[in-house]
Amino acid sequence: MISILQAKFKLFLRKPMLMIGMTVMSIVFALLLGAANYTNINIPVYTDIENIEETTLWKDLTQSQSFEFKPVTEDEAKKMVSEGDAEAAVKLEEDSYTIVVVTKTSSNLHLLESYLQTFYGDLLLEDKIKEATAASGQIDSNAVLDELKEKEENPLFKIQAASFRGDDAVIIDNQLQTIFGFTLFFVIYTISYNVHNILQERMWGVWDRMILSPLKKWQMYAGNLVYSFLMGYVQVALIFFVFRYGVGVDFYGGFGKTLIVLIPYVFSIVALALFLVSVVKSTQQFNAIISLISVSLSMLGGAYWPLEIVSSDFLLMVSDFVPIKHAMEGLKAATIYGAPISELLYPISILTLMGVVLIGIGINVMERKNV
Template sequence: MISILTAKFRLFLRNPWMVIVMSIVCIIMATIIGAASEKKVKIPVYSTLSAQETNELLHTLNESHSFRFEQMDAKKVRALVREGKAAAGLELAENDFTLIIASQTANTFFLREYLQKVYGEKGQANAIAKQLHLSTEQTTKIVKEAKKHPAFTIQTMSFRSKNAVIIDPQMQPIFGFSLFFVIYTVAFQVLQLLKEKKEGVWNRMILSRLKKWEIYTGNLFYSFIIGYMQVALIFSVFRFGFGIDFHGRFPELLLLLVPYVFAIVAFSILLVGLVKNEQQFQALISLLSVSMAMIGGAYWPLEIVSSNILLMLSKIVPLTYGMEMLKGAAVYDRSLTELLYPMSILFLMGVVFMGIGINLTERKSS
């Protein structure tokens, strides 16, 4: 089995472009759709402060979950507000701010409240610095330490019913496109089994010291590794490149990818057992992958689907359970124990698909 894996990875290193292109396309699609459905209101900003002070203040302001502040020159800020392309503009000063608005809206009200809160905290820090004769760095350190170890704490909780629906427009495209594109990556790796059988490579390997189970295990384990690496890489780009923290569940998401990729590998070997040639496989995987993405909730959340027929069909699609696991962890904050059901379904699908697929493949070979 090790020799099979070694040979496969050497071939992959010679031509890794398919996986790279698939990953790039997935990242671009998820970024574009996620940006189109972004919930944050864009606020253009110009400043009378120094560059360092402006950057520090913008960093603090952009901790908001509702607003995104972008620095521009004063003319452009006023033009965007005047043309109605921005809800409001903002001028940053040392101890105060100026809102540039065309009309009063709910967003401008909440924006003013948020800015008053930030400037209030900034004023408190300056007052501490003057009172204790401390530098800005020392004051910042004291404030951070006070936030870590406050004198008293307030815990806030929100009520949500058990069947409440949460649609996260940022997580949905990342999860959906990642699980969709990995189907192609895994399927075309498993397709090599069919090519090797047609080219006679399979027969030469059987005549060697390798056992048949080692050949199957090596090929399928290689396909699993490549597929898992692709999805893990995409998630890592969004986590460390774009700063999306997946609501603090990034390690759990990497673990939850294992049963899904395993099920897709098994599904691919089932298709190899069903088709007669490479052309049939390519046509079938294109049709089924798009269908699974539509039915399984990759393109749009299943929570908005009302058709009982489509919901019933989604129960036999691995992608449905992959989305359920990822959204369950990152969006609904469920524990791994609560996600055992979709995980077990995917492992069961994988075992059944792989058993039938290998059986069909062996029958065609005999």
């Protein structure tokens, strides 16, 4: 088995483009489809304040997670708004602001105005307190400000945030949906074409020659299947590492658990590919059926869209027999829902069972053909 693995890896080093191509395509598709949903709202900003980017005002303003403020000149800001490159522009002053818009029908205009009102309200609170106490002449403004700071540090009431989500509630993270879906989809091709080498070697008579060698038949199967598993797992793990540490995607603290869920999924796809190799008669048939199978499984398994939006009971029933569905459930549970490892055992067990059954049937059918 070790000799077969060594030979396979040497062949991979000569022709690595299949895995590289599928890996790059997964990353590119996920980035392109996710780009429209995960960017902040760009707001051009102009002001008469010198060195605005070095002021505390600017640093506090840009803490928003919804808006991305970009300093520009007044002419540039108005041009961007008039040409539709920005929904609105903002003129910043020390104690006020002005929003420049072409139309008030923008869906984000109220959000922007609410954010600026809250921001300036907090910013000018201290000045308002000083004005009010100075007008009365009987209240020490410093004492009021000190008390305010004390209450902020030690509030009378402590608010604890908790989720009110029920057990059957559904959460859809479009970014992770895209990453998981395309990664699981493209790795099918990588694994399948590696397992496909078994068919080619049998047709070329390579296996007949290896049988005459000291190699045992189980070693021949194990060498090819282990190599296909390793290549598939390295691909999906590499994609996840790129998005987690390169792009900075939030895996909700479940990144390590996703790598565990991927193990039975890759195993089940290796088994599925072996089953397909056992039933086809030629390379042409395999190339045709793998495209049909991979797309169908991705659609039924929820790789292209969340199964939560599917209302057909029949399609949902069919999806129970699709490995991608259980892999997607496991990955979402590990990340979005924060499930512990014990709750991931169900999808892991289903994927493992699928793999064992398919690999058993595949080897049995393949051996019967040689009788």
